[in-house]
Amino acid sequence: MISIRPVEGLPEIEPGADLGALIAERAELTDGDVLVVAQKAVSKAEGRVVRLDEVEPSEHALRLAGGEDPRRLEVILRESARIVRTRAPLVIAETRHGFVCASAGVDSSNAPEAGTVVLLPEDPDASAARLRERLRELTGAEVGVIVSDSFGRAWRQGTTDVAIGLAGIRPLLDLQGTRDRAGYELHSTVIAVADELAGAAELVMGKTAGVPAAVISGVDATGQGNARELVIPADRDLFR
Numbered sequence: 398m399i400s401i402r403p404v405e406g407l408p409e410i411e412p413g414a415d416l417g418a419l420i421a422e423r424a425e426l427t428d429g430d431v432l433v434v435a436q437k438a439v440s441k442a443e444g445r446v447v448r449l450d451e452v453e454p455s456e457h458a459l460r461l462a463g464g465e466d467p468r469r470l471e472v473i474l475r476e477s478a479r480i481v482r483t484r485a486p487l488v489i490a491e492t493r494h495g496f497v498c499a500s501a502g503v504d505s506s507n508a509p510e511a512g513t514v515v516l517l518p519e520d521p522d523a524s525a526a527r528l529r530e531r532l533r534e535l536t537g538a539e540v541g542v543i544v545s546d547s548f549g550r551a552w553r554q555g556t557t558d559v560a561i562g563l564a565g566i567r568p569l570l571d572l573q574g575t576r577d578r579a580g581y582e583l584h585s586t587v588i589a590v591a592d593e594l595a596g597a598a599e600l601v602m603g604k605t606a607g608v609p610a611a612v613i614s615g616v617d618a619t620g621q622g623n624a625r626e627l628v629i630p631a632d633r634d635l636f637r
Contacts, residue, residue, distance in 0.1 A: 403601040404610035409509065410437075412444040417531030424612050426538040431566060431613040432528070433598035436546040437507050437515055438609035439524045439562075445516040446509055447472050461485050469503065472514055476501040492517060495628045496561060498548055506604070518544065521562025522623040529564040541566035541618055545595035547604070558599035560591035560624050567591075567620025568627050589627055590618050 404424045410416065416438060426432065440446070454467035461470045463485035470486060477490035481497055490501040494517065502517035509515075518524045525542040532540055544562035549555075560568065570588040577583065598611040 399613065399615040401597055401601050402612045402614070403608045404432075404612060405608055407438070407607075407609060410441040410609070411509075412441065412446070414442045415531070416442045417528050417535060420528075420610055421532055421535040424610070426532060426536050426540050426612065427614070428539045429541075429614070429617070429619060430538065431541040431543060431594055431616060431618055432532065433543045433545050433558075433595055433602075433611050433613065434525075434528065435558075435602060435609040436502075436517060436521070436544055436561060437504070439518050439521070439528070439544050440515050441509060443518055443524065445518060447514050447516060449512050449514065461488060469505070469514055472516070473501045473503045476503055476516055494521065494561070495625060495630070496548075498546075502546065502561075517546070518562065522564065522625070523562075525562040525564040525624075539565070539619075543591055543595050543598075544624075545598065547599075557592075558595040558602075559589075560595045560627060562624050563591050563622070565620075566594075566618040566622070568622040568624060591624065591627060594618060 404420055406423050407419055449466065449468040452468040452471050454471040458467045458471035458474055461483055465486035473488050476492060478493045479491040481491055482489040488500055491497045492501050503514050505514050521544045525544050529540060529542040532538065542564045543560045545558040546561045547556040548559045568591040570590050572583045572586040575583050594613055598613060601611050602608045
């Protein structure tokens with residue numbers, strides 16, 4: 398049976414916080430569990446917070462801002478490897494990690510204080526690996542770790558959480574070559590296991606409840622891989 402348990406009672410995460418210790422004190426972990434942690438908590442612990450009063454907007458940012466704060470647009474531009482689409486002040490960008498998302502992942506919601514924005518971790522897979530190792534050290538449990546964030550989806554309303562970093566789990570389940578009950582052979586079915594787990598965990602974490610982590614038990618997702626495997630490269634021809 399699958400269970401999803403929120404990790405409650407976590408304090409506001411400060412730069413340099415031992416996130417693994419904070420979680421280990423409040424969560425019962427066993428081998429095979431998957432810990433899903435919101436990107437904001439990881440980014441705050443890693444000091445990925447920018448004060449807008451320390452940002453000087455460029456001419457490009459001023460043009461894109463519309464009625465928004467151009468300093469925030471400047472941070473978005475700095476975090477972008479490629480601008481995909483703009484409609485001031487909306488920016489869809491590809492990050493250095495290869496993620497295509499709104500505002501290059503730069504977000505004001507759940508920031509530590511007014512006038513600050515939170516950036517994505519420098520390397521979310523490495524963040525997940527460090528957290529997994531720290532939890533192993535503190536609890537002895539072999540768990541998988543997912544760093545999650547909210548993404549929109551093409552031609553779909555609303556957002557859902559997806560995996561932007563992971564360690565100790567397989568990100569994808571390739572069913573190509575298997576047969577269904579009627580004997581039909583699957584030719585192109587690949588399940589985004591890590592994204593499904595991230596979305597499931599968000600059901601108990603929420604966006605405004607102050608619960609940035611959850612533990613999923615009862616799912617066999619143990620394996621190796623990284624979150625970049627979930628991303629289709631921008632130059633890939635999907636119809637080839």
